[in-house]
Amino acid sequence: MLLLTDSTFVNAQGGTGQTTGVFPVQMRWIAEDWKIGAIGRTGQHYSGLAATPDTQDAVKLGWLALIAATGGAL
Numbered sequence: 001m002l003l004l005t006d007s008t009f010v011n012a013q014g015g016t017g018q019t020t021g022v023f024p025v026q027m028r029w030i031a032e033d034w035k036i037g038a039i040g041r042t043g044q045h046y047s048g049l050a051a052t053p054d055t056q057d058a059v060k061l062g063w064l065a066l067i068a069a070t071g072g073a074l
Contacts, residue, residue, distance in 0.1 A: 022046035
């Protein structure tokens with residue numbers, strides 16, 4: 001499975017940044033929630049599939065929500 005993420009982080013200068021990524025992962029349904037089982041390394045680049053999650057751009061690229069977001073594009 002490929003997982004589309006939108007992450008906010010603190011950089012070395014103390015500022016914040018944001019990145020969108022696509023990662024091959026193994027997901028498991030545990031205790032009524034999705035959990036990441038393992039993150040794979042396939043040697044492939046998935047940057048062409050990157051889009052902001054929960055937007056029409058993501059829908060156009062074929063992304064599905066793990067759990068439907070309230071008020072979102074899905």
